[in-house]
């Protein structure tokens with residue numbers, strides 16, 4: 001006889017990690033990782049904390065919380081950390097929604113959303129993107145019911161790179177009941193250069209039911225250390241601390257985050273470089289006849305529909321590991337100039353104007 005397990009769990013798709021390059025010489029552009037190695041000051045900060053790994057870390061993530069509270073001019077009561085913003089998102093979902101409750105998000109968006117919602121026992125309500133790859137906020141507002149407890153807005157959206165404008169999000173908020181929490185997931189906020197875009201923290205300040213998710217994984221290059229946070233209404237942030245895995249954020253991650261905040265000027269240069277490369281890649285794709293959408297993330301989105309598997313096979317043959325969503329498209333992370341050049345070669349081999 002089998003041990004009894006929740007049936008909903010065995011039906012869940014496993015979260016799929018981007019393919020590892022191994023020693024194939026291929027470029028891994030499948031996980032939206034930062035192509036730059038850690039800054040020396042950051043590795044030094046981590047090294048200096050190694051002598052204390054026999055001790056538990058600050059459970060309150062005290063120092064980083066202070067720094068973030070100062071930075072955004074919010075109370076430290078509004079800041080809650082986790083082992084990556086995915087863990088914070090999981091905390092938010094568990095604190096907001098259980099069996100019978102609904103969580104609305106756009107689709108396709110971050111693949112962790114439907115998984116985490118179902119792990120919490122809640123019901124995912126996926127609302128299709130518009131034809132131009134954006135959140136369909138009017139349709140998401142139409143999807144609100146008395147069971148809705150939480151709405152996720154991914155800005156800019158992973159994997160399509162499209163952003164939500166401030167005007168659109170204000171119009172949306174006017175239709176969201178105040179007892180429903182709206183989370184603006186800003187994992188890629190540092191790469192978002194469109195001034196029309198909604199900025200999560202502005203919405204947090206203006207509405208009592210908005211939380212913002214930030215991560216050190218992408219722009220700050222700490223994906224391997226796992227640290228992210230929410231800026232949330234006080235009562236929500238308090239619940240996130242209740243739900244959080246105790247001591248989930250390691251001391252090494254906390255040290256690295258502090259060192260990264262100290263090195264922001266240096267990190268900003270790298271971010272600017274990635275944004276410049278994104279502009280170059282999009283321009284080169286367009287020059288070769290591609291008609292896809294722009295992106296405000298550190299990735300580009302190729303809407304290849306049923307041609308996805310073929311295009312992906314060409315990419316692999318050309319040494320480019322992208323993130324393929326069969327039937328939908330491919331997401332390709334912006335890497336170093338050299339990596340991007342190889343991607344552009346692969347793209348011109350794979351993409352005919354008719355195919356995209």
Ligand SMILES: *Cc1c(COP(=O)(O)O)cnc(C)c1O
Nearest residue numbers: 084085086110158187215217228
């Ligand atoms: C990468 C990503 C995250 C952050 O992941 P962590 O490494 O857990 O901080 C969150 N949301 C989206 C949409 C992402 O793409």
